Amino acid sequence: MSRSARTHVRNVAGEQVAILNVEVPINSTVLKERIKKELGHPVLCQKLLLDDGSILEDGAGHESFPKGDLNVTLVLSLHAVYLQVAAQEAPDRVEALEALGAVAHSIGTDTYDQSVNYLMAGLHDRYANVRRAAAQSLCKVVSKGTQWIVDQLAAHLGDKDQGVRDAVLAALAMLAVREDMQTVDALLLNWQKLNSSAVDVLIELCPEGHDATVTRLQGLCQERYDEQHCQMSAAALGGVALPGDSTSIDVLICLSQNVVGGVREVALRSLARLAPRGHKGTISVMLLQLRDWHPGARREAVKGLGDLATLGDEQVINALCDTVESEQKEIQSLAICGLVRIAPPGHVQVRSVLKEVLDLTVQSAIDWLAQPARHS
Numbered sequence: 001m002s003r004s005a006r007t008h009v010r011n012v013a014g015e016q017v018a019i020l021n022v023e024v025p026i027n028s029t030v031l032k033e034r035i036k037k038e039l040g041h042p043v044l045c046q047k048l049l050l051d052d053g054s055i056l057e058d059g060a061g062h063e064s065f066p067k068g069d070l071n072v073t074l075v076l077s078l079h080a081v082y083l084q085v086a087a088q089e090a091p092d093r094v095e096a097l098e099a100l101g102a103v104a105h106s107i108g109t110d111t112y113d114q115s116v117n118y119l120m121a122g123l124h125d126r127y128a129n130v131r132r133a134a135a136q137s138l139c140k141v142v143s144k145g146t147q148w149i150v151d152q153l154a155a156h157l158g159d160k161d162q163g164v165r166d167a168v169l170a171a172l173a174m175l176a177v178r179e180d181m182q183t184v185d186a187l188l189l190n191w192q193k194l195n196s197s198a199v200d201v202l203i204e205l206c207p208e209g210h211d212a213t214v215t216r217l218q219g220l221c222q223e224r225y226d227e228q229h230c231q232m233s234a235a236a237l238g239g240v241a242l243p244g245d246s247t248s249i250d251v252l253i254c255l256s257q258n259v260v261g262g263v264r265e266v267a268l269r270s271l272a273r274l275a276p277r278g279h280k281g282t283i284s285v286m287l288l289q290l291r292d293w294h295p296g297a298r299r300e301a302v303k304g305l306g307d308l309a310t311l312g313d314e315q316v317i318n319a320l321c322d323t324v325e326s327e328q329k330e331i332q333s334l335a336i337c338g339l340v341r342i343a344p345p346g347h348v349q350v351r352s353v354l355k356e357v358l359d360l361t362v363q364s365a366i367d368w369l370a371q372p373a374r375h376s
Contacts, residue, residue: 004024005021005023005070007020007021007070010073012073020034022034044095044099045103056072081096085122101137120134120152128159128164131159139174153168165195173204179207184205187201187205214241217240218251237270249274249282252267252271264297265294271286275304277309278308286305287305290319302320306337
């Protein structure tokens with residue numbers, strides 16, 4: 001029959017940080033895995049000291065406490081990490097680099113430079129999983145705005161491996177600072193290779209209305225990219241261009257006629273941000289998109305009309321009234337919000353439509369409440 005012993009884990013200050021029940025004989029590897037699960041410290045960084053000062057060696061069993069509890073002191077050390085980071089096998093290097101990221105809060109000034117150097121070496125490793133681990137750990141170890149690290153990461157946005165590119169992009173989102181135009185240029189240069197989070201990074205870094213970036217985004221919107229990257233270009237242009245930018249508005253109006261519904265949806269959303277209230281071209285496009293087969297495009301058209309139409313625009317009011325009477329609830333709600341914004345007080349058609357919708361809603365609630373109770 002197996003027997004377990006209570007293991008008290010203390011830190012170097014003598015404070016108890018965990019109590020674990022571990023089967024006897026106590027295997028240090030198993031114990032370290034339990035500590036990792038409980039406290040998050042990588043196995044590679046753990047040294048376990050017994051009360052007599054001896055080290056509980058990896059893989060070793062300990063049966064010296066058949067009746068009492070076992071007390072161990074947990075020491076976090078980077079020594080084994082630094083040895084393993086240069087290991088021949090890629091999975092071993094990955095484990096070491098991930099360990100550096102996991103104990104970033106424990107890396108002092110005396111080990112910072114060495115840790116960063118190992119991570120930068122990993123970023124240039126021949127194996128993609130090693131490069132990915134290095135990028136993921138760098139953003140945990142390095143402070144935001146450390147420019148030479150940001151520049152090195154940006155240079156890897158074109159990595160041949162998608163997983164590495166995703167990890168680099170996530171790291172740049174945490175480390176790069178606003179108006180870092182070198183990183184903005186790298187993002188645009190590798191636009192077709194990046195995932196959709198590149199849009200948020202670009203908008204965060206680029207000053208609003210930056211002429212060169214807006215011009216490049218206008219060009220990207222006119223390229224024949226796949227659906228995802230067309231959407232990304234439209235979203236980025238809407239986020240970077242200044243409201244009222246007529247050239248960007250024209251580009252987005254053109255893109256709102258794209259054959260792909262998801263692209264039309266994003267183009268309309270960006271148009272709603274940039275077009276001034278009452279812009280005839282935008283209003284005309286959105287009125288047409290009320291009949292779009294793509295629900296997302298219809299939703300953005302309804303929302304945009306409510307935001308952009310001028311007070312008392314009868315053409316838009318009529319169209320939104322038709323939408324209230326025919327659409328699903330989410331889009332219907334947006335149309336009602338739009339009508340509230342643009343219809344003059346006492347508008348007869350709007351009052352009639354809203355009363356009908358309200359009456360139907362109330363009747364549905366009454367019907368539901370009138371149902372006999374269901375007993376389980």
